[in-house]
Amino acid sequence: MSLDRRSGCPINLSLEVFGDRWSLIILRDMIFGGRRHFRELLNGSMEGIASNILADRLKRLLELGMLTKADDPSHKQKAIYSLTEMAITLVPILAHLGAWGRVWLPVSEELSIRAELLEKGGPPLWDKFMDELRHEHLGMPLDTPADATVRATLQAAYEAVVKRRAPGESTAA
Amino acid sequence: MSLDRRSGCPINLSLEVFGDRWSLIILRDMIFGGRRHFRELLNGSMEGIASNILADRLKRLLELGMLTKADDPSHKQKAIYSLTEMAITLVPILAHLGAWGRVWLPVSEELSIRAELLEKGGPPLWDKFMDELRHEHLGMPLDTPADATVRATLQAAYEAVVKRRAPGESTAA
DNA sequence: GCAACCGCTTGCGAAATGCAATCGGTATGA
DNA sequence: TCATACCGATTGCATTTCGCAAGCGGTTGC
Numbered sequence: 001m002s003l004d005r006r007s008g009c010p011i012n013l014s015l016e017v018f019g020d021r022w023s024l025i026i027l028r029d030m031i032f033g034g035r036r037h038f039r040e041l042l043n044g045s046m047e048g049i050a051s052n053i054l055a056d057r058l059k060r061l062l063e064l065g066m067l068t069k070a071d072d073p074s075h076k077q078k079a080i081y082s083l084t085e086m087a088i089t090l091v092p093i094l095a096h097l098g099a100w101g102r103v104w105l106p107v108s109e110e111l112s113i114r115a116e117l118l119e120k121g122g123p124p125l126w127d128k129f130m131d132e133l134r135h136e137h138l139g140m141p142l143d144t145p146a147d148a149t150v151r152a153t154l155q156a157a158y159e160a161v162v163k164r165r166a167p168g169e170s171t172a173a
Numbered sequence: 174m175s176l177d178r179r180s181g182c183p184i185n186l187s188l189e190v191f192g193d194r195w196s197l198i199i200l201r202d203m204i205f206g207g208r209r210h211f212r213e214l215l216n217g218s219m220e221g222i223a224s225n226i227l228a229d230r231l232k233r234l235l236e237l238g239m240l241t242k243a244d245d246p247s248h249k250q251k252a253i254y255s256l257t258e259m260a261i262t263l264v265p266i267l268a269h270l271g272a273w274g275r276v277w278l279p280v281s282e283e284l285s286i287r288a289e290l291l292e293k294g295g296p297p298l299w300d301k302f303m304d305e306l307r308h309e310h311l312g313m314p315l316d317t318p319a320d321a322t323v324r325a326t327l328q329a330a331y332e333a334v335v336k337r338r339a340p341g342e343s344t345a346a
Numbered sequence: 347g348c349a350a351c352c353g354c355t356t357g358c359g360a361a362a363t364g365c366a367a368t369c370g371g372t373a374t375g376a
Numbered sequence: 377t378c379a380t381a382c383c384g385a386t387t388g389c390a391t392t393t394c395g396c397a398a399g400c401g402g403t404t405g406c
Contacts, residue, residue: 006220008281010274010288011201011267017278019194021363028184038384047179050364055385065277077372077383086277093269094184100266101183104238104259105190108181115183194394211353223395228354250352250403 017064022049022057027066027087028094031133032114034151036080037072046111061087082137091126091133095119110161114154125150190237195222195230200239200260201267204306205287207324209253210245219284234260255310264299264306268292283334287327298323 006012018024025047029035035044042054058081061067066087072078098115101107107115118125129150134140148156179185191197198220202208208217215227231254234240239260245251271288274280280288291298302323307313321329 005279007284008279009201009219009284010271010278010280012198012220013278013280014270014274015194015197017274019192019197021188021192024188024192025185028182039382042384046182047185048364050366051385052365052387053363056362058384072383075373075383079384089273089276093266093273096266096269097187098183100262101187101190103262105183105186106178106181107183107186111180111182212351215353221395223397224354225356225396226394231353248352248404252353 017066020057022053023061024090024094024097025049026054026057026061027083027090030067030081030083031087031091031094032151032154034136036082037078038081041081083133085134085138088130088133088137091130092123095126110158110165113157113161117154117157121150190239193230195226196234197263197267197270198222199227199230199234200256200263203240203254203256204260204264204267205324205327207309209255210251211254214254256306258307258311261303261306261310264303265296268299283331283338286330286334290327290330294323 004016006016018027025045026041026049029041029045033040033044035041038054038058041058042049042051045054058067058069062069064086066084068082068084070080070082072080095115095118098112099119102112102115102119118129121128128144128146131140131143132146132149132151135142177189179189191200198218199214199222202214202218206213206217208214211227211231214231215222215224218227231240231242235242237259239257241255241257243253243255245253268288268291271285272292275285275288275292291302294301301317301319304313304316305319305322305324308315
């Protein structure tokens with residue numbers, strides 16, 4: 001995973017940033033899953049990322065300016081990863097990607113409810129979500145503090161589908 | 174490049190489709206460059222795709238249902254590749270990707286003019302473009318036949334930038 | 347007849363990936 | 377105090393993929 005600079009085309013350069021199978025998965029888990037630590041990303045990843053790949057991609061995303069890294073005051077060995085504005089502005093792309101996948105690919109119902117809500121919410125919801133992410137990761141003040149965050153709303157919808165489909169059973173989030 | 178089905182998440186499945194460094198480049202060249210033949214894609218690719226990779230990706234995109242392949246009546250050995258609806262609906266994603274790359278990555282001026290116009294045109298322009306692609310690749314009637322196609326407009330803008338930046342010189346399109 | 351072109355394949359070295367085990371250090375609880 | 381679990385990685389190794397160059401049998405135009 002090097003940075004080729006094969007051409008100055010915006011689409012090509014974007015692909016060189018996250019044109020691989022893991023970078024966007026990591027960002028997805030940070031954005032929608034609220035994960036901030038190495039172990040959270042490692043164990044929480046639905047697709048089962050390997051630890052060396054995760055370490056490599058985090059380093060790469062740091063170098064690219066998509067993430068920042070800071071010490072966790074609660075634990076000397078813990079590191080907290082934060083999204084930068086560069087990464088936060090991927091939300092519309094992730095929304096489109098999810099919407100497209102929902103139409104054309106064999107998505108599972110419980111995992112696509114988030115994409116469905118995000119698509120229905122449209123740009124206003126994306127803006128609200130990005131505002132929340134800026135607050136969470138960059139320490140910026142919230143434009144309009146809401147009672148229920150976008151992430152919590154999406155998560156609740158996901159859990160409702162899981163519960164409906166498998167009543168009485170418990171499933172990992 | 175296999176099809177893992179690592180999870181039913183829409184974003185993950187989308188990544189399994191074009192989460193590599195070449196698939197979207199090929200589709201970009203077909204959509205914005207109007208390329209339909211193997212050699213056009215091979216020699217016209219700004220990033221210099223290798224012929225075996227191109228062959229592999231075309232096969233993959235065929236299997237995924239993003240492309241179809243037909244004989245070219247003008248030449249017994251020529252094949253014409255066409256976009257399917259599945260691929261045409263990537264236009265908004267490509268537009269977003271280009272817009273994001275233009276903000277955050279070291280794009281070249283001449284190669285980003287298309288992305289700029291596509292972003293400024295917004296969804297109405299994307300719809301018009303997709304309509305033209307449906308006409309071109311699927312044989313559907315045009316909703317509102319226009320004098321200048323979106324692709325020609327983008328191409329003209331690109332060439333104007335090239336001409337302005339290097340007056341008197343000639344550059345490959 | 348012959349060079350240029352057609353889509354595509356082959357061979358091969360280099361690089362990336364996936365997997366499991368492990369590292370040295372840190373918090374936790376008995 | 378001491379075992380245990382956890383922390384962010386790193387290492388070794390087998391497998392897969394990539395990138396490059398050359399070449400394939402066949403078609404076309406001059």
